[in-house]
Amino acid sequence: MDILYNIGLTLLPGIGDKLGKNLVDFCGSAEAVFKEKTQNLEKIPEIGRIKAKNIVSQSVLKRAEEELLFIEKHQIQTFFFKDANYPRRLLHCTDSPLMLYFKGQTDFNVEKVVSIVGTRKCTDYGRQMVTQLLSDLKQDNVLVISGLAYGIDTLAHQIALENQLATVGVLGHGLDRIYPHQNRNLAKKMLENGGLLTDFLSNTNPDAVNFPSRNRIIAGLSDATVVVEAARHGGALITADIANSYSRDVFAVPGRLNDERSEGCNFLIKTNKAALIETAQDIRYLLNWDLEQHSKKHVQKKLFIELPEEQRTVFEALQNHPETVVDELCNLLKLPLSKLSAIFLQLEIAGVIEVLPGKRWRIL
Numbered sequence: 001m002d003i004l005y006n007i008g009l010t011l012l013p014g015i016g017d018k019l020g021k022n023l024v025d026f027c028g029s030a031e032a033v034f035k036e037k038t039q040n041l042e043k044i045p046e047i048g049r050i051k052a053k054n055i056v057s058q059s060v061l062k063r064a065e066e067e068l069l070f071i072e073k074h075q076i077q078t079f080f081f082k083d084a085n086y087p088r089r090l091l092h093c094t095d096s097p098l099m100l101y102f103k104g105q106t107d108f109n110v111e112k113v114v115s116i117v118g119t120r121k122c123t124d125y126g127r128q129m130v131t132q133l134l135s136d137l138k139q140d141n142v143l144v145i146s147g148l149a150y151g152i153d154t155l156a157h158q159i160a161l162e163n164q165l166a167t168v169g170v171l172g173h174g175l176d177r178i179y180p181h182q183n184r185n186l187a188k189k190m191l192e193n194g195g196l197l198t199d200f201l202s203n204t205n206p207d208a209v210n211f212p213s214r215n216r217i218i219a220g221l222s223d224a225t226v227v228v229e230a231a232r233h234g235g236a237l238i239t240a241d242i243a244n245s246y247s248r249d250v251f252a253v254p255g256r257l258n259d260e261r262s263e264g265c266n267f268l269i270k271t272n273k274a275a276l277i278e279t280a281q282d283i284r285y286l287l288n289w290d291l292e293q294h295s296k297k298h299v300q301k302k303l304f305i306e307l308p309e310e311q312r313t314v315f316e317a318l319q320n321h322p323e324t325v326v327d328e329l330c331n332l333l334k335l336p337l338s339k340l341s342a343i344f345l346q347l348e349i350a351g352v353i354e355v356l357p358g359k360r361w362r363i364l
Helices: 002-011 017-027 030-035 038-042 048-057 061-073 124-140 152-162 181-190 210-221 235-245 260-270 280-287 301-306 309-320 326-333 337-349
Strands: 077-080 099-105 113-117 143-146 167-170 194-198 224-228 249-253 353-356 360-363
Touching: 002 017, 002 030, 002 061, 002 077, 002 099, 017 030, 030 048, 038 048, 113 124, 113 152, 113 210, 113 235, 124 152, 124 224, 124 280, 143 152, 143 210, 152 167, 152 181, 152 194, 167 181, 167 210, 181 194, 210 235, 224 235, 224 260, 224 280, 235 249, 235 260, 249 260, 249 280, 309 326, 309 337, 309 360, 326 337, 337 353
Parallel strands: 113 143, 113 224, 143 167, 167 194, 224 249
Antiparallel strands: 077 099, 099 194, 353 360
């Protein structure tokens, strides 16, 4: 029954991801939203009389029932943003989807996740770089995210599978179809080691407007977005911009000057929106995957007395969870990313920790 109301919440006109989350926080659950009194809903910021009436009418639940039948028939997993199985990297993205639909087998919360995006009209150079990067990243057992589109996306999924790496395609339509249809066989193979993910319901066409929206999921699921061949304008650069807005790492493979299909990558590097990479080792270095384990140095008890309580709590969490990334700490400590970042800065100034690239650190 919870799933029915969760789906229904996504169908409410004028209620997007952010406002939907506010409604759930105010009422306690999606079901409670639909059963709340009109006058109480009207008091919630940005709701108003018309939206409140749409909610209490429960008219969207009929469509939600149809989707629930589709989900059950095709054994589709659902991730509601309040569920324990919701991908943790997306939790701190303010515009992350209320609801996700997944078909396949993978763990979105593995240690290393990279998205690879680029032009739909890739050259031999782009193919060579994707092949080289993923072949070399095989030893890191990364989860590879892309969009199942023509070109670099398709290649990323194919090469990932060839190297026994799990790979997930984020779709701009429902799970009742595959677009482009030429990737149908590839999509079937991905279900065995990875899968297909979307926030769109069945019977949603792959309209152009859907793809910039799905790019936020590609960026939000990943520790880093790698751009391999891209024009100055297009979906790959949209994904890179979104990743930057989430404070995620963005890498770009440089190309020849005046090469239209590398113009976007060169622009990202030139404007400091992406770090230049040439090999998989560059990714390891920038994300600190190859960082040697540093022995913990003894911190005198006096230090704990000198640190304010809030900083001491964070420092102790770092000691107890040395491999945890920033997003996980936010969850663990129930702190927003902005607040935790400020405490990290205070601890760095105090000489207690060193903040490293790739949202990691080490205790001094």
